[in-house]
Each structure stands twice: as C-alpha cells, then as structure tokens.
Amino acid sequence: APVFAEERYSARLAENNAAGALVLRVRAADADWGQNARVRYRLEEGRVRGSPLSSYVSVQAETG
Helix, strand or coil, rough: CCEEEECCCCCCCCCCCCCCCCCCCEEEEEECCCHHHHCCCCCCCCCCCCCEEEHHHCCCCCCC
C-alpha cells in the first residue's frame, strides 16, 4: 500500500486565493515496481456550506 510522507496534512487558506493557486502538496510512495508502484491522488467528495468540495478545490491526480 502507498505510504504518505506525513501522517496528517493540513493547510490554512486565505479567503480570496486566486483560481489555480497551490494550497497544499502531498507525497506518497509505493514500494512495488513498475505500474504497481504508481500512486494516483484524489479527493474524497464532501460538502462545504452545502456545496461540493470539488467546487472549491481540485487535486492533480498524478502529482498530488
């Protein structure tokens, strides 16, 4: 299974960040080889003030 560099990640955001601004970078590694070592990232969908989390932030699946 992939192992994250940090046990827990958190970030504080300014209220009016520009669209596309970097908020947080996470890193994980998998000890397998080749395709089995590939790590892809995604956000678990949640809600913020009634709106989907994905309407506020996104994640780059290949780079975290």
